[in-house]
Amino acid sequence: MLCSNQPFPRRVRNACMEKIVALILPVAIDALGAIMGGRSAKPVDVGAITRPLEEAMKRREQEYQAQRQRDNELFHQRFEELKNANAAERDRLMQDFHREQEQRDRERQAEQERYEARLLELTRTIDDSQEELKKVTDQLQKPIKDREQKIAFVNSLNLPIHQTNSLLLLGPKGLGKSTFLWLLNEGPKPKQSRSDGTVEILHVSGFVDSIGLRGWTPEELLKLLVLMIYDGIPKDLIVFGNDRIDQPITSLGLLGVNHPMIVIMSSDFWRNLEPARGGEPRIHLVDDGKGVRRVEPEAHLERVYNTPVYEDIKEFQLGITPITHHDNLELLVQKREDAGIRPFRFFMDGLGQQFHVEMENSHNMEALFRFIYLYEKKYGRDRLKFMNNATLQDFK
Incomplete structure (x- = not known):
């Protein structure tokens, strides 16, 4: 979510906001609903992420426009002071001014391209997270043999x-x-x-x-x-x-x-x-x-x-x-x-x-419940083997 601190065109800003909202919000709500069992848990606050970013980009855009205005005023003031100078000196002033403006525009364009590349990287990250979360969700939806006994065992741990x-x-x-x-x-x-x-x-x-x-x-x-x-x-x-x-x-x-x-x-x-x-x-x-x-x-x-x-x-x-x-x-x-x-x-x-799983609401904290069962039953609380080898596919 880290982007350049220079101004960016409106279409890029809008694309960033829309992509973040479209991808993070529904995934966050679904994930928290599955893992936390519908209890009130705060999903990713998209507004908290996008609002400062949008404000920062607007502020940079305003600073850029204000600087251009100051540069133009200084140029015209200096050009007026040189009205009695020879044409070559006035031409040199104008060339320097345009050269500086072109350099500033190139730098601004480079920052815009850097931001767009960062945006693509961000959206890939979110897409990857969404795909990984989908794999977890698919595993959670598979039927479980002896479910009640496994739930009862985990609840008996009284964690x-x-x-x-x-x-x-x-x-x-x-x-x-x-x-x-x-x-x-x-x-x-x-x-x-x-x-x-x-x-x-x-x-x-x-x-x-x-x-x-x-x-x-x-x-x-x-x-x-x-x-x-x-x-x-x-x-x-x-x-x-x-x-x-x-x-x-x-x-x-x-x-x-x-x-x-x-x-x-x-x-x-x-x-x-x-x-x-x-x-x-x-x-x-x-x-x-x-x-x-x-x-x-x-x-x-x-x-x-x-x-x-x-x-x-x-x-x-x-x-x-x-x-x-x-x-x-x-x-x-x-x-x-x-x-x-x-x-x-x-x-x-x-x-x-x-930590307690309700029988009548068995999806409550489902992923954590399954991993706890695996940690106890399959890996005997061997932390190293559990962290290195356990997957939700082990829970059958």
């Missing part, structure tokens, strides 16, 4: 729904979760490694680290939420991503998890911190006396985090909070809570105080 004070770090391997913890002095220095395709849930101090999450599909995230039911729902959420942050935000939103904090680290972090052949590092870290490895000067944080994406998010007010390890997380989480920002609130509201 309480409670919240913890932990922060969930969510994202695939290699996006900086371990590095972030190391910068906070909450974990060991990471070793460069390739993803081995496994998923683990690691508790580190006040953090819950999802190691090696393999993707942002609803099925993968549902399995993670099952483990959260057992461990306790985290107090807040930090999503680790790249410039395609719209992908996890869309998938989480479809499951009723909204407004996370985000971290987007530079892929060049370690190369800049530990340059090859003993070169001078471009990133300098200094312990602040409280354990945090602070970047000095602070302006060089842009070498650790993808600040252009952060600026887009702040500009368009997308309901997610870009953070760095310099932020006081404890204070930030408290401020978010005081402001009513709790990413898991609607998910927890749908679950109630205890």
Whole structure:
């Protein structure tokens, strides 16, 4: 959902709004209806996404037109001052003016094309999420053998729904979760490694680290939420991503998890911190006396985090909070809570105080119920095997 901060033509703005509304809203409502069993859960707030974006684009358009007006006034003022000058000087002024205007128009056109490309990427993300969600829905609609006995078994577990004070770090391997913890002095220095395709849930101090999450599909995230039911729902959420942050935000939103904090680290972090052949590092870290490895000067944080994406998010007010390890997380989480920002609130509201499936309303929380049954019966609470291997197709 991140787009250029330059003005865009009306047809592109309208296409963006229509596509978002057409794809996200019905999918979100259907998904929440199936997963949360019809309980009141807030679907993706399309207006909250589109309204700031549309306002930002209108504001940029107004700024662009105002700048053109100022340029024209300055040109005519300068041209009038040169009325007694020779023709060559006036011609040179006019040529410079037109050259500047043409350059500005080219830059504006390039920004429009960048936005349209971003829009296509966004719509592909939503289409992919819709397709993945359809697969989940198809599995939920298949008949189940011994359904009542399976429901009774899950209900007999008496799983309480409670919240913890932990922060969930969510994202695939290699996006900086371990590095972030190391910068906070909450974990060991990471070793460069390739993803081995496994998923683990690691508790580190006040953090819950999802190691090696393999993707942002609803099925993968549902399995993670099952483990959260057992461990306790985290107090807040930090999503680790790249410039395609719209992908996890869309998938989480479809499951009723909204407004996370985000971290987007530079892929060049370690190369800049530990340059090859003993070169001078471009990133300098200094312990602040409280354990945090602070970047000095602070302006060089842009070498650790993808600040252009952060600026887009702040500009368009997308309901997610870009953070760095310099932020006081404890204070930030408290401020978010005081402001009513709790990413898991609607998910927890749908679950109630205890995980319980009603016989007469058996579609209630259907996907979570099936995964809980698989976690207990097929995988014997082996978290690693469950996260890596369980699918809804196992539930027969």
